[in-house]
Amino acid sequence: MSAQGPAVRSLERQALLVTVVLRTSSAAVAAVVALLGLGSAASPWWVLSGVAAVLVWAGLFGVRTLRGGPAGRFGAGDVVVCVLLCLLHSRLVPPSVLTASAGTGWIDLVASVTVLNAQCFLRQPHGLLATVVIASAYTAGAPGVREAPVVLLLQGLLSAGMFVLLRRAAHSTDAVLVARAEARANEAAGAAARADERDQQRRLHDTVLATLTMVSTGAITEYSDVLRDRAAADLRVIRALGAGADDAADSGHSAAQPARLDAALRTAVFAARPGLPPLTVEFRAAPVLLPGPVATALADAVAEALTNVARHAGTTTARVGARPVGAGAVVEVLDGGSGFDPATVPAHRRGLRESVTGRMAAVGGNASVESRPGAGTRVTLRWPG
Structure with missing residues (x-):
C-alpha cells in the first residue's frame, strides 16, 4: 500500500x-x-x-x-x-x-x-x-x-x-x-513581502526623505559638506535596499544571533546627525542580550526619536535609558523640549507612526508617546520577550 x-x-x-x-x-x-x-x-x-x-x-x-x-x-x-x-x-x-x-x-x-x-x-x-x-x-x-x-x-x-x-x-x-498549507505559505510570503516593504519605507524616511525635507525647509541653501555627506549616506542606503534577497540571505545567520542592546543603542545615540543642531544625550543602559533583529529595531527607533528631538523639540539635551524587564527590555527617550499634541500629528507624517511604532510592532513589541505642548516628550519602547 x-x-x-x-x-x-x-x-x-x-x-x-x-x-x-x-x-x-x-x-x-x-x-x-x-x-x-x-x-x-x-x-x-x-x-x-x-x-x-x-x-x-x-x-x-x-x-x-x-x-x-x-x-x-x-x-x-x-x-x-x-x-x-x-x-x-x-x-x-x-x-x-x-x-x-x-x-x-x-x-x-x-x-x-x-x-x-x-x-x-x-x-x-x-x-x-x-x-x-x-x-x-x-x-x-x-x-x-x-x-x-x-x-x-x-x-x-x-x-x-x-x-x-x-x-x-x-x-x-x-x-x-x-x-490550506499552500494558502498559509502564500499568506506568510505576502506578509513577509509587506513587512520588507514597510522596512524599506522606514529606512527611506529616516535617510533620503529626511535629507529632502531638510533641503525643502531651507535648512541648507547652498553647497555644503553636510549635504554631500548625507547624500552619500543616503545613496548607500538605497544601494543596500536594492541588493534584495542576496543581502537578506547573507545576513540571515547573523540576524538570528543574540546582540547586545546597550551596544546597539550606544551606536544609535552617539551617531552623527548631519544638518541638525547638536544634541547632548545622557545615556544609561544596562547590558541586555536580545535577538539581533529586536536590538536593531530598538536602536533604529531610538535614532529616529532623537532625530525628532533635534529637529522639532527646540532643546539641545535628551536622555536615553534602557533596562531589562523579564526576558525583554524597556527603552525610554526623554527630552524637556517644546512638546506637542500627538493627536494633531498629520497622517502623512510617518516618523513616529512607522519609524518608531511600526518598527516595534514588526518585532513583536510596542511603543508609546507621551507629550503635550510645553512639557517635553517621553517615548517608551517595550519588547516583552
Whole structure:
C-alpha cells in the first residue's frame, strides 16, 4: 500500500492494526474450535498440523506487519495460507461440520478474515481476485452446494467497497490539507513581502526623505559638506535596499544571533546627525542580550526619536535609558523640549507612526508617546520577550 498525505498514512496505519488484530484473534479462536472438535475429526494429525500452521503464520504476520509496515507479499502469503487450508477443508473439520451452514467451522473463520484483510493489503482488483480464489478453493475443498462461498464473495465485495471509499475520503482530506498549507505559505510570503516593504519605507524616511525635507525647509541653501555627506549616506542606503534577497540571505545567520542592546543603542545615540543642531544625550543602559533583529529595531527607533528631538523639540539635551524587564527590555527617550499634541500629528507624517511604532510592532513589541505642548516628550519602547 502507498501512503501519500497524513490522512492516507493515518488510514493505512489504522487498517494495519485492524488486520493484525483480526488475524491473531481469529487464529486463536480457530485453534480453540479446531481442538474442541479434534475427537470427531477424520484426521486428527491433519487438524493439529493445520492449527500449528495457522498459529505460526498469525505470529509471523503480526510481527512483520507491525515492524515493517505493509508488504504486498505478506498479503499474498496470507491468501496462499488460506487457500491451502480451504483445499484441505475435508481433512481439517469433522464431517458433521462440512454439512452444516456456513460459519460453523474454524476454516470458515480463517477464510472470512482473510477475505477482509485482502481488501486492505491488496489494491483493487487484486483484492477481489483474491476473494474469488479463496471462494473457489473453499468450494474445491468441500464439494457440494453450500452458501459459504457466496457469503465469502459478498463479504469481499462489501469490504472492498468500504476500503475504496475510505481511501478516497483520505485522499480528499489530504488534498484539502495541501491547499490550506499552500494558502498559509502564500499568506506568510505576502506578509513577509509587506513587512520588507514597510522596512524599506522606514529606512527611506529616516535617510533620503529626511535629507529632502531638510533641503525643502531651507535648512541648507547652498553647497555644503553636510549635504554631500548625507547624500552619500543616503545613496548607500538605497544601494543596500536594492541588493534584495542576496543581502537578506547573507545576513540571515547573523540576524538570528543574540546582540547586545546597550551596544546597539550606544551606536544609535552617539551617531552623527548631519544638518541638525547638536544634541547632548545622557545615556544609561544596562547590558541586555536580545535577538539581533529586536536590538536593531530598538536602536533604529531610538535614532529616529532623537532625530525628532533635534529637529522639532527646540532643546539641545535628551536622555536615553534602557533596562531589562523579564526576558525583554524597556527603552525610554526623554527630552524637556517644546512638546506637542500627538493627536494633531498629520497622517502623512510617518516618523513616529512607522519609524518608531511600526518598527516595534514588526518585532513583536510596542511603543508609546507621551507629550503635550510645553512639557517635553517621553517615548517608551517595550519588547516583552
